Amino acid sequence: MTKRDTDLALTVLNAATLVVDGIQEGLARRGHAAVRPAQGFALVRIGQGDTTVLDVAEQLGVTKQAASQLVEVLVGRRHVKRVADPNDARRRLLTLTARGRACAAATEEAAAEAVAAWRPTLGAAGLKSLYGLLGALDRTGPLRPAW
Amino acid sequence: MTKRDTDLALTVLNAATLVVDGIQEGLARRGHAAVRPAQGFALVRIGQGDTTVLDVAEQLGVTKQAASQLVEVLVGRRHVKRVADPNDARRRLLTLTARGRACAAATEEAAAEAVAAWRPTLGAAGLKSLYGLLGALDRTGPLRPAW
DNA sequence: GCATGATCGTCAAGGTGCTGGACCAGATGG
DNA sequence: CCATCTGGTCCAGCACCTTGACGATCATGC
Secondary structure: OHHHHHHHHHHHHHHHHHHHHHHHHHHHHOOOOOOOHHHHHHHHHHHOOOEOHHHHHHHHOOOHHHHHHHHHHHHHOOOEEEEEEOOEEEEEEEEEOHHHHHHHHHHHHHHHHHHHOOHHHHHHHHHHHHHHHHHOOOOOOOOOOOO | OHHHHHHHHHHHHHHHHHHHHHHHHHHHHOOOOOOOHHHHHHHHHHHOOOEOHHHHHHHHOOOHHHHHHHHHHHHHOOOEEEEEEOOEEEEEEEEEOHHHHHHHHHHHHHHHHHHHOOHHHHHHHHHHHHHHHHHOOOOOOOOOOOO
């Protein structure tokens, strides 16, 4: 059974590759070729409101410095604006611009599209059971750099 | 249904994170903390025989230069040796040393272990159906950098 | 009040890993 | 042969991450 377990590990990595590449391609097709998946995920998080650089760092699983740099890029692209937190002058709340909202939506669409591409192969039932199985795994929370 | 598709994409990435981290940890627990997953995969490939730098590059989905650098590290660690190809003086066949074989085996074990950790949660039947579902997806072949 | 310590964020320097361009040595085919 | 292709490496540059240090702002306890 060990041999099959090893193969399963590879199929999981393969699936993740398909997802990441699919998101990249989906973003590009929507005119956001410059947006990397990790940036898209950050935008989605920011879109949920009340988000700071630390929140982004936690979600992506990187240091606050790395998150700060990533956010800096998004600010430079006019996807994100920093606003002062009225309750805590240390915090700089992140908010989406109109362009940022478009990118966040595109990221979610691209992610959905990437797995929707499997529907012809797996069927709706297959996707559903896949969702059930993988959803039962530990939620480690942080995603991974380079995504 | 789109919302669920988006979530599924995230669960796939989460699963891949678990696999990669599990492999890292499994390698460390076997005394190969310095071996990165991508290096382990390269070792496994080299262990199959008749492997060149270009083959490694293809498997990992990186340029031949990157593969060359990765192999250079493995050679420096005495995991891999380069031998001349008697039929083609341009090719430098890669072979595993005893230490390299140990690392390759440890990588496969660690990968199997990473998904075996899901057995208590998903059950043997769950793993099997997961394998069936993910195995049906396109085999893009190349893995990803940084793994 | 006010010192002390924790927290948010940035700056700066450094490392790692990948890429594209250039190049050499060896193979290949008219 | 000679032009071309292929396997491999060297090199410069880049993208992204990390650790360390720091200023600024809260929060606590006396």
